[in-house]
Amino acid sequence: MIHLAATPKQMSFDFERLPTGAIVLSTDDINQAVAFSSQIPHKSRQWQIYLTTLAVLGFEHWLEARDYFIPIHRENYSIFQPAIANLLSSVCHLQIGQFKLCLIAIGSLADAEVSLPRAVVDLPEFAANFYVLIEVLEEQEYVIIRPFLSYQQLREKLTKANLVPESDWTYQIPLTWFEHDPDRLLLYLRCLEPDAIPLPAIKPQERIQTLSTMQDELANLLPQLQTSQQEIWQVLNWEQGVAILTNPDLLNWVDNAQRNIPVAEEQHQNSNYHLSDLIQLVTKPAVNVGRWLWDELDELAQQLSWRLLPQMMPAMRLRSPIEEFEIIASQLQQQGIEIPSSARGAYQDLLLAGIQLRLYAVTWNLLSKPDPNSWTLLLILGSPFSEDLPQTLKLRVSDKTGILVQQEANPEQGVSYLFTRVVGSWDDKFLVSVSLMDGVELTLPPFESNLGQNV
Template structure:
């Protein structure tokens, strides 16, 4: 690779740093572009690949003793490359860089995704604009800007993003001298440029009842088309939730990538979406014999609130017998756990779900809790063959027992940290699945 200078009548662009592209870089960029779905995204990913490969090689020549790490940048992860047009999380020493790539900057405007500025997972200390001239086999470093300078400009100019979730910035805003960037990377303390920090519960809630997103099914239906993007389907506020959830992004990427979309994938997307966006039932209150208004509104009830309904009492006794039997078989269930019941009509089957919870003594923080769910019928009759009780967290499916011949109950037990949520999905053999509100354990 060779660097050279290009003359320009634009005084701001006198002698920009130009880099020859090499044949193997074109081949690698093609491989990167093949991982995304739509043609438009493929082309941008191809340009991003050329920019990343040439820029990192240039940095290696200029900064021989500084570690450059690009294996975990957004371009190397299809779920991110498919939705973010920039190259985020290029690590150079202690700094995070974001590459803004274009095939032509004749309009003197650089396009920076909102996500690359506002989201802590993608924000960078420096934003570098690179013009990739594929036919000329060159990449030109056109300028860079610090994060704090970019944010200050946005505030002073009251800059608003475009509908496609990007900011349009004048190229004159960027420092066109690459040696200044090299100086910063060598000598500046990264703490001098303060980036946004990830806080607990930073994710905003996304309601599927908002006018432009009536149901999750509508979102999945729209994303079946390869050319459909998130910004064409969601508002930016809605997109925040998805962009900050690697698990959900990965599932949506699989959904768009797979021609034969399975019911199991749809259910899994629904579960993760539910954990991220829906209010959770606080099971810790059950230990005190309490049930808040939210849980009551979902139809949950606890034994202490029942009066005079002998049939319900008899049905509940059968669940209590299951708990005692599991305890007898060796499951470590306290003598007085918290519990609730919920009646669920699924098609023609009247189901009842018993959820049992307790805190787990753990000498090592954080605190942990356990959730035991038992599925049966309201009348105490056996479950139909093929019923599945699926219990999941944000990362994966944990248990999915399936009913067999004359099984009266299904049960599953999970454990997690006090900040971990679980979701239960009831999957009948011949009708639609139902994902319930998530369960949490939140000490008062």
């Protein structure tokens, strides 16, 4: 930056010298950092995310200036995922060439220690080959690439020092542990083989099993995070926190809950219902209705006593419950709901608080507009004796985004069944719950259609 001062007799030039290695930030960099930080519901975290974003952008400029041919894969950066950025102060999931990096933004090197989130050290989902410190001087609008540390070095030093994490899920790492020549990092990125710094393996099935064992306690504790004033480590212990941090769907629930704080009791209750449904969606095995289109029941459907209906033929007259479904299908057609001949369905008899119910599920693929390459699930809940439904009977359908449908029987209308239809893509699952009153509820395993694309 140049300041000019002119006098009648002479003109002098005063230069503000940048430190060696300084990477100047542009106005666009500043604007991006402001935009990303404003997405974070925690006001106390917004400043850290602002600095962290500047660190990432500055690091990219540094790398591009020194080796333009090292590919930078930006799509998985945690700062682009607000649900993660809201909980982790460091930037993880940086894919630079064949290596994963974690960037830690610091104000200066005056402190003897640097704070590192426990998640980026102890969890394989967030671990990195290299951890890099970035000094951010936001007022001067530049950053400096500082010391770095490999994953292997970090683990060895943690073990040797017997360093334990803080109560806020961070490690206080001595600066003396870091290698102070950033040019060596560039050399490693260029020449080192990725298997020279192996990372721990991610084991999704173990994560699901762990989540299953604590689903009740999480359903009770997570609603406390429906305020941006509560930090996750203040509500959960580390084991519970791991279950959340390693599950993207639950991370998104926490993020959405803190952005959309319920203002009414009904909203609060629906949010809690969806949380319970979501935990079951991500932990329970699903009935694959895509197999129905091949006249097959998967093993889970057989265990649950689902029974296939024959191919949909409007003119057929068969015995109950097929005849019953035929009558219902005719009534739905009068309401504008067409069931194509390619559809296949099944039914299951349910017993809820001594009351017998029957649930029909029908599926078919959508190969035309407005939902090409999707599948649909039609659900019909009624009584096998063609009786009016109990007054308090409710049908609820959820997916990972929230509660999609919540219907209640209306005795004044004399309705003998409830029905709803949902549409999803191939990776969507739907959870169906039937309830009579508070505390009396039956939740079925999720429905999916992962063979639909082959039909």
